[in-house]
Amino acid sequence: MSKTDLNEIVISREFNAPRELVFKVFTEAEHMAHWWGPKGFAMEVARLDLRPGGLFLYCMRSPNGQAMWGRFVYHEIVAPERVVFVNSFSDEQGGITPNPWLPNYPLEVLNTLTLTEQDGKTTFTLKGGPINATEEQINVFNSIRPNMEQGFKGTFDQLDEYLAKIIS
């Protein structure tokens, strides 16, 4: 599997809980079922195999009964501080499917979760970037920020501001 070559998106959050607990809640099926599904969706864990190459396969069922499947493939697990996994939409069998909202882009996202603890609080830092993207997609992600040239005032300025805010 290719490593991501892309600018990554970084999301960080502090939780008022010890690191062991955050790790547990993020890696055990029983806990994932409680919080991973979107609000109002019934979350079912079909499989959670926490080992490198292992699959976490889940189904999110909307209030009107529509099922949406997704999966993680774990790459690296270092309890309780690090989980590297690839997230994508999937079918019931765990086969990768396109993003239902943005069908052109991108199928798989490599996520690196790092947990650090200080004074009983845990900082959850997630870095994510598309992988196995086409060369074009990679070029776009790598070039879009340095190429915010004058000509794109308006659209690109907004995008630049936005990217600067979220990509460190």
Next chain:
Amino acid sequence: MRRDVFQAIADPTRREILNMIAHESLNVNSVAGHFDVSRAAIYKHMKILTECGLLVVTQQGRERYCEAKLDRLSEVSDWIEQYRKFWEDRLDALDSYLMELQAKNKKKGKVHK
């Protein structure tokens, strides 16, 4: 062949073309004349940009002008937006769940260590 906005702006020449015409429509020939490569090569880039919905060529008298349509560039930021929103929502849920869990454990006198 797949044509989308990601492909359109992946190429530096195509980005340069969009830069040139972002503010004002320009004559097709003057855009082509700006580059060292052949006109045919530039026309090919313009064709791709057109197919991706980022460029429109209009005939004005004897001249052909190209005009940028940059609305679709938002598709790039849409993906990032969606990824971010997805995780922010999940982390909100995780936060509540952790609170709930710890409150429950406290009651039971159980300590998570």
